[in-house]
Amino acid sequence: xxxxxxxxxxxxxxxxxxxxxxxxxxxxxxxxxxxxxxxxxxxxxxxxxxxxxxxxxxxxxxxxxxxxxxxxxxxxxxxxxxxxxxxxxxxxxxxxxxxxxxxxxxxxxxxxxxxxxxxxxxxxxxxxxxxxxxxxxxxxxxxxxxxxxxxxxxxxxxxxxxxxxxxxxxxxxxxxxxxxxxxxxxxxxxxxxxxxxxxxxxxxxxxxxxxxxxxxxxxxxxxxxxxxxxxxxxxxxxxxxxxxxxxxxxxxxxxxxxxxxxxxxxxxxxxxxxxxxxxxxxxxxxxxxxxxxxxxxxxxxxxxxxxxxxxxxxxxxxxxxxxxxxxxxxxxxxxxxxxxxxxxxxxxxxxxxxxxxxxxxxxxxxx
Ligand code: SAH
Numbered sequence: 306x307x308x309x310x311x312x313x314x315x316x317x318x319x320x321x322x323x324x325x326x327x328x329x330x331x332x333x334x335x336x337x338x339x340x341x342x343x344x345x346x347x348x349x350x351x352x353x354x355x356x357x358x359x360x361x362x363x364x365x366x367x368x369x370x371x372x373x374x375x376x377x378x379x380x381x382x383x384x385x386x387x388x389x390x391x392x393x394x395x396x397x398x399x400x401x402x403x404x405x406x407x408x409x410x411x412x413x414x415x416x417x418x419x420x421x422x423x424x425x426x427x428x429x430x431x432x433x434x435x436x437x438x439x440x441x442x443x444x445x446x447x448x449x450x451x452x453x454x455x456x457x458x459x460x461x462x463x464x465x466x467x468x469x470x471x472x473x474x475x476x477x478x479x480x481x482x483x484x485x486x487x488x489x490x491x492x493x494x495x496x497x498x499x500x501x502x503x504x505x506x507x508x509x510x511x512x513x514x515x516x517x518x519x520x521x522x523x524x525x526x527x528x529x530x531x532x533x534x535x536x537x538x539x540x541x542x543x544x545x546x547x548x549x550x551x552x553x554x555x556x557x558x559x560x561x562x563x564x565x566x567x568x569x570x571x572x573x574x575x576x577x578x579x580x581x582x583x584x585x586x587x588x589x590x591x592x593x594x595x596x597x598x599x600x601x602x603x604x605x606x607x608x609x610x611x612x613x614x615x616x617x618x619x620x621x622x623x624x625x626x627x628x629x630x631x632x633x634x635x636x637x638x639x640x641x642x643x644x645x646x647x648x649x650x651x652x653x654x655x656x657x658x659x660x661x662x663x664x665x666x667x668x669x670x671x672x
Contacts (some may be wrong), residue, residue, distance in 0.1 A: 326454035351507035400663035429486025489527035524568035568609035603647020
């Protein structure tokens with residue numbers, strides 16, 4: 306028997322080629338000039354991509370055909386293709402599985418509410434933070450996404466809303482970095498993506514910075530760097546428990562940056578930006594839902610953040626292979642009551658998409 310040749314060798318995984326959405330307005334002009342075109346062509350490309358939400362160069366008929374082809378090839382390489390959409394909640398929640406140029410898979414989730422439309426974006430394919438209750442963490446990190454790969458998830462969602470893919474046409478209003486990955490582990494790319502998302506058209510999509518949330522496991526130095534960007538973005542910290550002993554297991558990166566360091570970085574963020582910080586708390590039966598933990602949580606948050614904090618309790622969503630479960634409703638109610646009684650605002654977060662594995666902690670991008 307002869308050995309089979311390895312024709313299906315995995316392609317080399319890496320960041321995609323440079324794309325318009327990777328570049329600032331200034332860099333776009335330089336790139337266009339280097340391609341032998343007039344600088345104003347950069348503005349035309351930006352109008353199409355960020356204003357009209359199209360990434361298809363052939364549709365850009367205000368640009369002469371030869372230039373269109375040259376600019377399209379160089380600055381609008383295809384980044385993400387749809388593998389499939391799955392919907393639930395009467396088609397007001399839709400998860401999309403994307404394939405990147407190198408075969409990497411990732412997911413984003415679009416949610417329509419009466420008063421807003423939120424896209425949950427991925428900043429990495431997979432995640433290296435290894436939180437044991439999160440499906441993404443179980444799979445490990447595949448790679449960072451480029452700025453443009455993050456931005457293109459937003460473009461596609463904004464176009465889907467405009468085109469009525471989720472019912473009546475609407476407008477994408479909110480972005481949460483709560484999909485796959487740890488956004489602050491890829492800070493530079495994520496900050497650039499936030500600028501593209503929030504800069505007014507045609508530099509970006511013009512979504513309000515106040516409507517963008519960056520969620521982190523608590524990479525303390527990166528929280529401070531994000532604060533120093535002086536943006537009005539909301540910070541969410543996935544704390545999940547107030548004591549280092551249990552957090553060392555629930556959020557392994559706590560071994561590097563313990564609760565006190567995370568909360569003082571969060572305080573710095575609140576002071577610099579003037580915005581209240583959100584604390585995410587996935588409530589797990591008999592793991593982190595005890596009354597004494599609710600009291601300790603309130604105490605530590607008050608001590609570090611005063612009134613500049615709000616706790617979102619998320620009932621644990623089930624993940625494959627995990628024995629952990631959400632807390633009973635009575636336990637959840639008592640937990641929330643005690644945190645509020647301790648002087649810290651606390652509510653239960655609406656969770657969506659469980660039945661299509663689109664809820665918090667369930668994104669695994671399985672082809
Ligand atoms: N890495 C970032 C971004 C992911 S956000 C972060 O951890 O904040 C996803 C949110 O869902 C986080 O708050 C995360 O802790 C939470 N989460 C993860 N697994 C979950 C699960 N099984 N049930 C409920 N929430 C979960």
